[in-house]
Each structure stands twice: as C-alpha cells, then as structure tokens.
Amino acid sequence: MKTVFTFSLMTLRMLARRRTLWGILIVIFLALVGISSVPSFDVGNQGRFILDFGLFGIEVGALLLALGLASNLYPRDRETRSLMPLLAVPLARWQYLLGRFFGAALVQAAALIVTCLGLMLILLFHELPIPADLLPATLLIIVEGWFLLSTVFFFSFIASPPLNWPLTTMLFVVSQMSVSEFVGIMPSAPGFMRFVRLLLPHADVFHIKDPIAHGFEIEPVYFIIAIFYGLCYAAFMLSLALALFRGRDIK
Amino acid sequence: MRWTFATGTIIPVFALLVLSACSTDYDVTEVAPAEHLVTDEHAGHDHAPGEPCYETDIESEQPLTGEETTSIDEEREAAHAGHAHDEGDRNHGTQWFFNQPWAAPFIWGKLVRDSLVFLALAVGIFFATRKRSKR
Numbered sequence: 001m002k003t004v005f006t007f008s009l010m011t012l013r014m015l016a017r018r019r020t021l022w023g024i025l026i027v028i029f030l031a032l033v034g035i036s037s038v039p040s041f042d043v044g045n046q047g048r049f050i051l052d053f054g055l056f057g058i059e060v061g062a063l064l065l066a067l068g069l070a071s072n073l074y075p076r077d078r079e080t081r082s083l084m085p086l087l088a089v090p091l092a093r094w095q096y097l098l099g100r101f102f103g104a105a106l107v108q109a110a111a112l113i114v115t116c117l118g119l120m121l122i123l124l125f126h127e128l129p130i131p132a133d134l135l136p137a138t139l140l141i142i143v144e145g146w147f148l149l150s151t152v153f154f155f156s157f158i159a160s161p162p163l164n165w166p167l168t169t170m171l172f173v174v175s176q177m178s179v180s181e182f183v184g185i186m187p188s189a190p191g192f193m194r195f196v197r198l199l200l201p202h203a204d205v206f207h208i209k210d211p212i213a214h215g216f217e218i219e220p221v222y223f224i225i226a227i228f229y230g231l232c233y234a235a236f237m238l239s240l241a242l243a244l245f246r247g248r249d250i251k
Numbered sequence: 252m253r254w255t256f257a258t259g260t261i262i263p264v265f266a267l268l269v270l271s272a273c274s275t276d277y278d279v280t281e282v283a284p285a286e287h288l289v290t291d292e293h294a295g296h297d298h299a300p301g302e303p304c305y306e307t308d309i310e311s312e313q314p315l316t317g318e319e320t321t322s323i324d325e326e327r328e329a330a331h332a333g334h335a336h337d338e339g340d341r342n343h344g345t346q347w348f349f350n351q352p353w354a355a356p357f358i359w360g361k362l363v364r365d366s367l368v369f370l371a372l373a374v375g376i377f378f379a380t381r382k383r384s385k386r
Contacts, residue, residue, distance in 0.1 A: 094377070179278035205352045205362065218353050225359050225366075226352070232366040232373070239376035246380045 011103025055209035062145030143230035150237035
C-alpha cells in the first residue's frame with residue numbers, strides 16, 4: 001500500500017498544478033455568491049434558500065470536479081506514453097488505478113470542504129445561523145463525489161474524455177431518480193427497467209439538504225450507513241474499471 | 252475458459268443482483284409501512300358540501316360568482332394565516348419530504364444489504380480478474 005500512497009501523492013501534486021481545478025473552484029464560488037444574492041423576499045426563508053441551493057451547487061460542483069479531475073487522467077497517460085514505464089516495473093495495474101483514484105479523491109474532498117467553508121462564510125455574511133449538520137452534509141456530498149469519480153474512471157477505459165462527460169452526467173441524473181420515476185421512462189418494459197435500476201446507485205441517499213434547510217435532526221447512524229453505501233458502490237465501480245484495465249492490451 | 256469482460260464481470264454481477272435477496276427495490280413509497288404514508292390529505296378536518304379546502308387548495312367544483320371568489324380569497328388568507336399543527340404533525344402535501352431515505356429508517360437495512368452485495372462484488376471481481384493481470 002506504500003506504493004499506492006506514494007503514487008496518490010504524486011497524482012495529488014499533479015492535479016493541484018492543473019488550472020482545471022482552480023477554474024472549477026472559481027465557478028462554484030461564483031455560483032454560491034450568485035445564489036446568496038438572489039432575494040427570497042422573506043427574511044425567515046433566506047437561510048433555507050441559501051442552504052438548499054448552496055448544497056445543490058456544491059453537489060453539482062462535485063460532479064464537475066470528478067469530470068474535470070479524472071476524465072483525462074488515463075487517456076493522457078496513455079497518449080503521452082508515460083503509462084508504459086509506470087506499469088513496466090514500479091506499479092501493478094490495480095496500484096496505478098488506486099493511486100490515481102486516491103490522489104484525485106483527496107483533491108476533490110479538499111476542494112469540496114473549501115466550498116463548504118465558502119458557504120459558511122456566505123451565511124455568516126448574511127448574519128444567518130450555520131446548521132450543525134452542514135459539515136456532515138458536505139461529507140456525504142464528498143462520498144457522492146468519490147462515487148462519481150469512480151464512475152469517471154470506469155468510463156475513461158471505454159470512452160474518450162468528450163464522451164465521458166455526457167455519460168457520467170447521464171448516470172448522475174438517472175441515479176437521482178426513484179424506481180418508479182425510472183420505470184416511467186419506458187413504462188412498456190417495467191421488468192427490464194427495474195432490473196437496470198438495480199445496477200444503478202440511489203443518489204438520494206446522499207441528499208440531506210432538505211432536512212438541514214428545514215431544521216430537522218438526522219440520526220447519526222444514518223450518516224454511517226450512507227457513507228458505507230457510497231464507499232461500497234465506489235469500490236464496485238472501481239473493480240469494474242480495474243477489470244476493464246486488466247483486460248486492456250497497452251502498447 | 253478465457254476471461255473476458257462479459258464472462259468474468261457482467262455475468263456474475265447480473266447473477267448476484269437477480270438473487271432474491273437483492274431484487275427487492277426500495278422505492279420508499281413501495282416498501283413503506285402504512286403508518287409512514289399519509290394518503291388522506293383531508294384527515295383531521297371536515298368540510299361542508301361545496302366548501303373549499305383551504306389547507307390543500309382543493310376547491311369545490313361549483314361555479315363561483317365574483318363576490319363569492321373575493322370572499323373565498325379572504326377566507327383562504329385568514330385560514331392560512333392561522334394555520335397551525337400540533338408539534339410533530341406533518342403538514343399537508345409534504346409526503347415527498349418524508350419519502351427521502353434519511354426519514355425512512357425501514358429502508359436503512361436494505362441500504363446496508365445492498366452495500367454488502369456491492370462490496371462482495373467488488374472483492375469478487377478484483378480476485379476473479381487477478382490471474383490475467385498484465386504488468
């Protein structure tokens with residue numbers, strides 16, 4: 001695991017130098033500032049409005065970060081021919097994949113925590129209270145971001161980066177749908193649609209912005225279950241990506 | 252047998268997912284106990300025939316004159332202004348809010364079950380594809 005750790009730090013340093021990360025962060029901050037400047041015409045609801053849309057903005061930011069950070073990693077390594085020397089001696093394929101994933105996951109988590117702090121600053125600026133569950137809510141979005149990251153890695157082995165973006169975005173949208181909503185896309189084949197839905201994650205597990213905005217308390221055990229679910233699904237997607245990568249002839 | 256993506260990954264994944272333990276969907280409205288679902292929006296209050304329901308915005312089907320409409324608007328504003336529920340009671344039209352996973356503890360066990368299935372699949376796929384790994 002020391003090899004994976006070292007390689008993930010190399011990935012982290014490489015990603016931190018890229019302008020993509022900083023560009024996406026600026027976009028998220030601009031969106032948060034824009035959201036906070038929209039009046040809700042009701043002093044009591046302004047906090048709810050900022051929290052609700054702010055957390056949604058951070059969630060979309062997690063999607064952008066996953067795509068911006070990871071969609072180009074493997075294709076670029078292959079294109080620049082830096083993949084072959086890496087796999088020739090120091091790294092096994094699973095170590096390469098995990099190193100790249102952990103490096104990108106750390107950068108993504110740090111970026112999302114920074115955006116959460118930005119949301120807190122905006123709430124303070126408007127003299128609104130900061131809910132205690134805001135950080136745990138961000139933690140769930142980070143886990144959702146890691147799932148998206150693993151999905152991006154999976155698609156990067158079967159599709160080019162320009163195709164990776166719409167595929168991952170489509171999966172992101174579809175995974176927000178309930179079973180009945182998903183079956184409603186093709187009501188003529190309910191059995192088939194339910195079967196396909198089984199393979200997709202339930203992204204609503206990570207959504208707790210509504211209870212936070214309305215002052216509901218969430219049981220701590222739910223956070224543990226949701227995080228466990230997200231990590232297991234990310235591991236599943238990574239294993240599929242690894243299966244593809246191991247079957248790939250790299251020359 | 253030569254390992255391919257189809258034989259080594261897709262078939263075991265599909266086989267595991269169609270096992271009876273995994274095939275139960277957990278769309279909250281489908282698996283929720285009766286006490287979780289509040290379907291009767293008129294519960295707790297009665298109306299005279301033709302009287303609009305101020306709390307659910309369901310209006311009578313009888314045509315209204317201009318004066319009646321104004322009167323009903325005023326009454327509606329008054330009803331909303333004094334609209335209150337006992338602590339812990341759900342407001343009308345908020346079933347969607349309580350159909351989210353955080354508010355439905357009866358699906359948490361299913362979430363754990365699915366997590367374990369996906370984890371087992373991940374470990375299985377990792378070891379199943381290990382032998383043919385290329386450096």
